[in-house]
Amino acid sequence: MTAELSLPQGFRAAGLASGIKEDKSIFDLSLFVSDAACCGAGVFTKNQVCGAPVKVSRERVPSDSIRAVIINSGNANACTGDRGIEDARWMTSQVANGLEISEEEVLVCSTGIIGHFLPRSPLEQGIPKVIQQLDSDSQAFLDAARGMMTTDTVPKQSTRLLTIRGNTVRVSGVAKGAAMIAPNMATMLALIMTDAPLSTSQTDQMLRHAVNRSFNCVSVEGHTSTSDTVVLMANGAAEVEELNEQELNQLQSVIDEVAMELGQAIIRDAEGADHFITIEVSGTKQRSEAFEIAQTIANDALVKTAITGSDPNWGRIVSAIGRTTVKLNEQDVILSINGTLIYENGLPADFDEQAVSEGMRQNRDVLIQVRFPFGDESTVFWTSDLTQEYVRLNSEYTT
Structure with a gap:
């Protein structure tokens, strides 16, 4: 069932303006963190010209030890060569150092203009601040959704609740996208989080099932982006024991619903659209x-x-x-x-x-x-x- 927009148990988030964009007051940096290690999976653009963050994150999932996702908007860090890879890894190392975790436990996404080097100076100031602002409340969730936006006119969030053996399981997601949208995996940036207990293989399978019925079924103009990334993180904080087949199917339906709502929100916010x-x-x-x-x-x-x-x-x-x-x-x-x-x-x-x-x-x-x-x-x-x-x-x- 739908619920107030909020993070699953054990997750924190934050978003702020670090100064990447021309208007320095507009949010451009988001961080999502799980207090415990997550099983994490990702699907990425099939565009052969892909951003440095895609290349770095793709190497790190699926995994049973993902803790954080750092996202910047205003700069895609795509078509930026070896320096782009170094900058993407540098972003994850900055987050890892601040959270005292391993760099391999951090995923990175970037969205915005292609072909410009990532400006490190504002991020060097912004990343410690966004770590400091991490919180589990609904405002922090909203701020993080705002930090992902480029030409979006509204933040895109979704939350669903599921009761399993008397315990509440939550699935929440965020996405950004309004143009350069075409289905060939995911077509934008999105993160889905759940406090349900899942194995790495289950996380991967559930994400791909949801993507094929949601983000792969949306299109604005038929252009597959260089930066498309969708990540699913499951930390098991709901304290539900291993799910049986029926419960897994119920959870899959809820993850599908969240993904569909986010995918449809992208089309409803498509640039200049009337219909x-x-x-x-x-x-x-x-x-x-x-x-x-x-x-x-x-x-x-x-x-x-x-x-x-x-x-x-x-x-x-x-x-x-x-x-x-x-x-x-x-x-x-x-x-x-x-x-x-x-x-x-x-x-x-x-x-x-x-x-x-x-x-x-x-x-x-x-x-x-x-x-x-x-x-x-x-x-x-x-x-x-x-x-x-x-x-x-x-x-x-x-x-």
């Missing part, structure tokens, strides 16, 4: 087929711009479906928009185009449903429309 689009594809033989179709629709610029204009231009959607590798023909497609049947049996349905358009114009949420007669597999995908404001924001990003 939040849900794409449901069902009736395929394999989930991978439904996923490919949904992803193709989501990334199609013509579909996205039509929705920007509240235009139920079904031809663009059907055409996008046809250019996938899934074997089908136009008679196999049944398409609905916001519950109105638009297309079936290879022909447009009899519908009120103006009414559908007006419904799209008046509502931020748009639902595209595509059905096939082939099988029982399905998927859900989330995306945004493509507006003039998105183009403006991204055309002026570095200049």
Whole structure:
């Protein structure tokens, strides 16, 4: 069940402005710490051009001894060569020294502009301060969520509670992202924490299951970032004994819910977006087929711009479906928009185009449903429309 936004037992967090960003008052540094060693796992960008923090963190998970994650925003530390690797490791060593733990127990994430060297001076001052401010309260959790933000307009947090054998287990997560979002692992930065007891292999399996149903099912413009990282940490502080299969399944569902809420929050905060689009594809033989179709629709610029204009231009959607590798023909497609049947049996349905358009114009949420007669597999995908404001924001990003 949902709960007040808070950290699981045994976790502390903090966030502050260290001075990395042009506006020195904006938060740019976050730290999450477990008081006890965690089983930790991570999934990372599949972009072959990846940031130095990705390379460093990827070497350290999965592990049964992760204690902290340090995150800076405003600088991605990507395409920065050997110096970038040194800077990422230096960040983890600064945290490790301050917490009196091993450097290998610290993961690092960076997000922001690509190709600029990480400024050590503000971090050298900021890291001891963020360690000093660590707390377990909701304000500290919020501050840490703020420190991860770049072009985000709101912090992204989620908390769920689960009762196991009379004990409360908590799962909480944070994420950042508003653009350069496309599913090829994770598509932004996110950290999920739980006080449930998990083994290293269970942590890894649960994270990958959740990512494939959440962060891998969101897209803004189809661009996979250099910095994508999602981490799951489990410290066992809830004092529940080893979970049985049913309890593990319950926990997996809760972790999935947190990941989905965070993934959807990214799309709702997509740069310049006017519409939040849900794409449901069902009736395929394999989930991978439904996923490919949904992803193709989501990334199609013509579909996205039509929705920007509240235009139920079904031809663009059907055409996008046809250019996938899934074997089908136009008679196999049944398409609905916001519950109105638009297309079936290879022909447009009899519908009120103006009414559908007006419904799209008046509502931020748009639902595209595509059905096939082939099988029982399905998927859900989330995306945004493509507006003039998105183009403006991204055309002026570095200049």
